[in-house]
Amino acid sequence: xxxxxxxxxxxxxxxxxxxxxxxxxxxxxxxxxxxxxxxxxxxxxxxxxxxxxxxxxxxxxxxxxxxxxxxxxxxxxxxxxxxxxxxxxxxxxxxxxxxxxxxxxxxxxxxxxxxxxxxxxxxxxxxxxxxxxxxxxxxxxxxxxxxxxxxxxxxxxxxxxxxxxxxxxxxxxxxxxxxxxxxxxxxxxxxxxxxxxxxxxxxxxxxxxxxxxxxxxxxxxxxxxxxxxxxxxxxxxxxxxxxxxxxxxxxxxxxxxxxxxxxxxxxxxxxxxxxxxxxxxxxxxxxxxxxxxxxxxxxxxxxxxxxxxxxxxxxxxxxxxxxxxxxxxxxxxxxxx
Amino acid sequence: xxxxxxxxxxxxxxxxxxxxxxxxxxxxxxxxxxxxxxxxxxxxxxxxxxxxxxxxxxxxxxxxxxxxxxxxxxxxxxxxxxxxxxxxxxxxxxxxxxxxxxxxxxxxxxxxxxxxxxxxxxxxxxxxxxxxxxxxxxxxxxxxxxxxxxxxxxxxxxxxxxxxxxxxxxxxxxxxxxxxxxxxxxxxxxxxxxxxxxxxxxxxxxxxxxxxxxxxxxxxxxxxxxxxxxxxxxxxxxxxxxxxxxxxxxxxxxxxxxxxxxxxxxxxxxxxxxxxxxxxxxxxxxxxxxxxxxxxxxxxxxxxxxxxxxxxxxxxxxxxxxxxxxxxxxxxxxxxx
DNA sequence: TTGTATGCGTTATCAT
DNA sequence: ATGATAACGCATACAA
Numbered sequence: 001x002x003x004x005x006x007x008x009x010x011x012x013x014x015x016x017x018x019x020x021x022x023x024x025x026x027x028x029x030x031x032x033x034x035x036x037x038x039x040x041x042x043x044x045x046x047x048x049x050x051x052x053x054x055x056x057x058x059x060x061x062x063x064x065x066x067x068x069x070x071x072x073x074x075x076x077x078x079x080x081x082x083x084x085x086x087x088x089x090x091x092x093x094x095x096x097x098x099x100x101x102x103x104x105x106x107x108x109x110x111x112x113x114x115x116x117x118x119x120x121x122x123x124x125x126x127x128x129x130x131x132x133x134x135x136x137x138x139x140x141x142x143x144x145x146x147x148x149x150x151x152x153x154x155x156x157x158x159x160x161x162x163x164x165x166x167x168x169x170x171x172x173x174x175x176x177x178x179x180x181x182x183x184x185x186x187x188x189x190x191x192x193x194x195x196x197x198x199x200x201x202x203x204x205x206x207x208x209x210x211x212x213x214x215x216x217x218x219x220x221x222x223x224x225x226x227x228x229x230x231x232x233x234x235x236x237x238x239x240x241x242x243x244x245x246x247x248x249x250x251x252x253x254x255x256x257x258x259x260x261x262x263x264x265x266x267x268x269x270x271x272x273x274x275x276x277x278x279x280x281x282x283x284x285x286x287x288x289x290x291x292x293x294x295x296x297x298x299x300x301x302x303x304x305x306x307x308x309x310x311x312x313x314x315x316x317x318x319x320x321x322x323x324x325x326x327x328x329x330x331x332x333x334x335x336x337x
Numbered sequence: 338x339x340x341x342x343x344x345x346x347x348x349x350x351x352x353x354x355x356x357x358x359x360x361x362x363x364x365x366x367x368x369x370x371x372x373x374x375x376x377x378x379x380x381x382x383x384x385x386x387x388x389x390x391x392x393x394x395x396x397x398x399x400x401x402x403x404x405x406x407x408x409x410x411x412x413x414x415x416x417x418x419x420x421x422x423x424x425x426x427x428x429x430x431x432x433x434x435x436x437x438x439x440x441x442x443x444x445x446x447x448x449x450x451x452x453x454x455x456x457x458x459x460x461x462x463x464x465x466x467x468x469x470x471x472x473x474x475x476x477x478x479x480x481x482x483x484x485x486x487x488x489x490x491x492x493x494x495x496x497x498x499x500x501x502x503x504x505x506x507x508x509x510x511x512x513x514x515x516x517x518x519x520x521x522x523x524x525x526x527x528x529x530x531x532x533x534x535x536x537x538x539x540x541x542x543x544x545x546x547x548x549x550x551x552x553x554x555x556x557x558x559x560x561x562x563x564x565x566x567x568x569x570x571x572x573x574x575x576x577x578x579x580x581x582x583x584x585x586x587x588x589x590x591x592x593x594x595x596x597x598x599x600x601x602x603x604x605x606x607x608x609x610x611x612x613x614x615x616x617x618x619x620x621x622x623x624x625x626x627x628x629x630x631x632x633x634x635x636x637x638x639x640x641x642x643x644x645x646x647x648x649x650x651x652x653x654x655x656x657x658x659x660x661x662x663x664x665x666x667x668x669x670x671x672x673x674x
Numbered sequence: 675t676t677g678t679a680t681g682c683g684t685t686a687t688c689a690t
Numbered sequence: 691a692t693g694a695t696a697a698c699g700c701a702t703a704c705a706a
Contacts, residue, residue: 099459
């Protein structure tokens with residue numbers, strides 16, 4: 001019976017013995033095969049195959065000081081939008097040999113802090129985080145006492161001077177609001193998501209900018225969450241139904257539509273509704289949703305690239321990378337007559 | 338300037354020096370504080386605080402052989418259904434101090450094999466996998482040469498005798514097909530997802546069982562993927578439109594509805610449609626989807642429990658845990674007149 | 675080209 | 691109660 005280690009998988013010593021070589025030779029076969037003679041190389045490879053040996057990443061990390069681990073912190077791991085970003089970043093970074101630990105905070109900054117510490121303990125070399133709130137005072141302290149490379153994605157803590165990749169939220173909402181106003185809508189309601197997040201703030205700013213630019217006076221802002229239910233409830237609370245509703249994201253907009261229908265209004269005949277995201281289902285909902293598309297996957301991919309720069313020790317040129325959005329015209333908007 | 342290690346964070350030696358004790362004492366303060374005198378304990382704690390020291394998890398893992406790492410392998414990390422399961426399992430296991438690495442295969446068994454190896458290299462102690470295909474010949478070999486604890490979730494490789502947590506797919510589809518038939522539908526189409534996956538097979542079995550039980554002769558089975566687009570395309574290919582369509586999951590059903598509408602049929606007046614999953618949006622789609630609800634989160638949570646048993650070294654009593662589904666009646670089904 | 679020996683940061687065993 | 695030291699599995703500097 002071959003000797004096995006505690007975790008029952010073969011180690012480099014087992015391979016060396018079976019192949020009748022030293023452990024350094026085995027190590028070389030794995031890390032620098034060309035430096036080993038044909039003869040020994042094949043003997044070692046056979047032994048590796050036979051034992052099902054694969055290097056212990058833990059030991060390797062301890063020795064080299066490199067874990068090739070990247071940590072993700074996002075508010076909610078069941079939200080496909082966040083995961084599409086994660087996928088984008090992974091698709092870029094996995095070709096560089098990284099492994100990923102992705103964690104969800106359930107929108108809690110307290111949990112966020114805990115995860116931050118946990119990931120640091122795992123010696124991640126880089127981190128990508130989409131913030132869970134408007135601020136997190138522990139964040140800066142923790143990060144600066146380590147040397148992880150880190151970049152914010154989609155949402156950032158504004159007081160922290162870290163690289164950030166996002167979309168031009170303000171611009172997107174401003175343009176779609178402009179569009180509604182140009183179509184004759186003069187009574188507007190904006191349904192915001194979590195008000196302290198950077199993206200919610202920016203989107204609201206876009207709305208306000210458009211409204212002021214056009215001298216619209218009949219408008220209202222309501223605060224809730226970035227969920228279907230929130231859009232639904234906020235809309236139900238409306239004392240006066242406006243001419244158009246701008247949802248903080250697609251879910252909110254869809255919730256608003258549902259509420260509007262139940263309240264006896266039809267969309268877009270009575271009221272126009274728009275969202276933000278262009279999530280998967282928005283084009284199939286009835287009526288299909290007019291919205292602002294953000295390049296989610298690309299945002300993640302770009303974030304991965306930036307982090308990669310950082311990991312390579314490069315100084316990055318632009319600290320903030322803001323991607324453009326695109327208005328998608330569909331069925332939930334109609335000219336106001 | 339205090340001496341720092343390569344990764345720039347303090348180590349146990351730094352703490353020991355600053356506190357004027359041996360490293361063993363520092364280790365004890367961390368792992369078994371009561372065994373250290375009041376005096377030294379506080380000195381060490383001060384030093385830890387001052388240096389911002391936290392134990393190197395990598396070194397600790399190498400020494401103890403315990404990583405407290407759990408690996409997940411799922412077909413697609415952007416699919417909220419899979420992630421809801423993951424969340425269920427995490428919610429249970431994180432209280433036991435585990436950290437999670439979740440990987441997506443993009444439905445490729447080849448990628449699945451690679452990830453399996455990668456996770457093993459990371460010395461995960463447990464794995465939860467939702468299979469990406471119908472079989473993976475490398476799987477058994479790789480797993481058995483390690484001693485990771487592992488359990489299949491939602492989909493399994495049938496030739497592998499591993500613990501499995503899933504839902505009664507066959508029963509769910511059989512019951513909803515029974516329901517359609519009882520409502521007078523005599524011409525049925527079943528739109529299957531990836532035909533080699535265990536869940537697709539089981540669901541199809543349920544359909545066939547119902548059809549045969551009732552002596553229905555006018556039925557058809559079409560194979561595609563578990564996607565909206567697949568449901569759409571399969572439906573468009575239909576030579577003869579049936580009385581009712583059973584989608585392999587909700588997405589497929591929704592795609593079928595979209596196609597049906599475009600083909601000039603109305604749902605449920607002309608044709609009834611049902612799905613499987615009861616995903617988030619199904620209740621809000623127009624018309625709202627009649628479907629089979631599976632307890633996704635609970636499935637994950639249960640899987641976490643089972644894995645925990647395994648990790649504790651317990652022999653588990655039941656190897657397969659099959660959860661019940663529930664029929665959700667909504668608007669896409671109508672009695673056939 | 676190959677082997678020997680050292681150390682990465684910890685925990686655990688053994689003295690004291 | 692405390693300290694010296696070995697060992698975890700690996701990569702690598704150095705020796706041969």
